[in-house]
Amino acid sequence: MKKLVCIIPVSSFSNSKTRLSPFLSDSERRKLLKVMLKDIVSNIRGQVEDIILVSRDDGVLEYARQLNVSFVKEGEHENNFLNNALLDAIRNVRLNYPNHDILILPSDIPLVKPEHIESAKNSQTDLVLSPSKGGGTNLLLFNSDFDFIPLFGDMSYFNHMNEAYTSNMTVNIIESFYLSLDVNTNEDLGEILLHGMNTHTYEYLSNLNIIVKSSHGQERLDVKRKDEG
Amino acid sequence: MKKLVCIIPVSSFSNSKTRLSPFLSDSERRKLLKVMLKDIVSNIRGQVEDIILVSRDDGVLEYARQLNVSFVKEGEHENNFLNNALLDAIRNVRLNYPNHDILILPSDIPLVKPEHIESAKNSQTDLVLSPSKGGGTNLLLFNSDFDFIPLFGDMSYFNHMNEAYTSNMTVNIIESFYLSLDVNTNEDLGEILLHGMNTHTYEYLSNLNIIVKSSHGQERLDVKRKDEG
Structure with missing residues (x-):
């Protein structure tokens, strides 16, 4: 496994984590997203060459500076926003970090630990996946020799598995309780x-x-x- | 770590898994419990010296015979049924399997895999714990040199941790998504x-x-x- 760059998609600080409304106010949900990002960044920083937040929100750019990580502004897309934003960031990584593999983490897994990233790096496979609750994917690492297309959204874990299968990629699963704990409810x-x-x-x-x-x-x-x- | 005996508490086939009612009928919930036990037994059998179902229900004795595992009838207890039944089974293991360590698994984790038990066996600690969703414990392995008292029930994971702390036991955590998936809802x-x-x-x-x-x-x-x- 080569060196890694980590992409974290954030879409926007406003209207984030709406399933937590009205239990948390809009400003509390925004703050929650920020502290979760802070946890993720501090826990994985030692394991990756760079961390990139990709977002359409300039507030996220500000926050990326505070956290001392990189930022990619997502393009104007008409649909499939999350995956198109990830493709924007992936293109950026391929340009700026040739020969690096690509790790994608969601913004809401504050219990991610350095050991998780280390296990992923030590996998000798083309793709590493971690399941989340509800059929999702909470860690995705792919060998950048492959044109892997992120398929986040409903049942993404199985869609990613299928894509690996049709692309003849070898797969390793990291099944972790802490990684499965994303924050939506x-x-x-x-x-x-x-x-x-x-x-x-x-x-x-x-x-x-x-x-x-x-x-x-x-x-x-x-x-x-x-x-x- | 010494050789292991595994205890699985089953209380009774009737009125099991009541949170799944009315989605599943009483007989379906009973059958569900049986197939989950079948999965657990077949997945762990190669890793342990014996498997003991402990229950007050003679139907469970019948089923233990079908599965070719051992059975301990739980005593008449006035309260704290689950933990008292486990103590009955632990006494039995100490008599019949001196010098074996004791593994306790719940009856509703059909995704347990041989690798989980292998990791637990390879831990060089006095206690091994796996968290479940909601603060529970879905795997507990203890060194039988200690008089460890099971504390299943609300927030048992943290109660087990505290007990280990006050008993000066070393602890290893196996944090697994598949082990965390017990079946209640x-x-x-x-x-x-x-x-x-x-x-x-x-x-x-x-x-x-x-x-x-x-x-x-x-x-x-x-x-x-x-x-x-």
Whole structure:
């Protein structure tokens, strides 16, 4: 496996994480996204040559500067925004980092650890994938000798597997509980509070007085603000 | 790490997995529990010296015979049934398998793989734990030189950690997506349909015409019976 460049797609700070509304206000959701990015960047920085945030939002450019990572402005696309933005960033990596392999991580996995990236780097396969809850992909690393097209969206894990199969790429799976914990719902916040001690995200959620208890319904966790009683 | 004996607590085939009612009928939930046990037993058998189902239900004794595994009848307890049943089984292991370490697995993790047990065996620690969703424990292996007391129930993962700490036990964490997937809710059935190809559980759920699609609400998966339309 060659050296890596990591791409993290962010689309925009506004209207992010809408499934957490109204539990979190718009500005809280924006702040949450920022602290999650901070966790990811600090946890993976030592493992990659560069980290690129790709976004259409100039606020993300500002934040990339604060985090001391690179930025690619996504083009004007008519549809399939996430994957087209990733293609913009991939083109940029191919230009600026010839002979580097490409790692794609989502912006909402604050429990990613350096060991995950290390395992991915040590895989001797053309593609490395990690499943998320609900059929998604929470880590994707591909050998840049292949014209791999990202297919994020519904059931992306299986679409990525199929693409690897039709492209004759060898695949390794890193199946990790911590990598599977992306943050979209209130219950996900609870998992971060349980397992994310020492992350910026944990600290932020604790400061919002969010607490978590066991539950025995269709959800496993009851996530509340302390002031809700 | 010494040789292992695995204990799987089953309480009873009736009234099992009640959170899946009414989506699955009582007899379907009973059958589901049986196929999950079949998957677990076939996946771990090569890694352990014996497998013991502990239960108060004679139906489970029958099924243990079919699966060719051992059975311990749990005593009459007044409360804390799960942990007291486990203590019954642990006493039995200490008598019949001196100098074996003790592995405890829940009955609802059909995606457990031989590699998980192998990693646990290779840990050089007194305790090995795997987190489940919602703060639970889906794998627990302890050095039988310690009088470790199982503390399953709400937030057991953290209670087990605390116990290890106060008992001066070294701990290793196996953080696995597949191990975290226990089956309590409809959405969990969806995860098994997505990631459990080649398991008996997958086959059973498919034969019930259960299908799974992406969802974008508080749940990630929409799990239905085909006949619901």
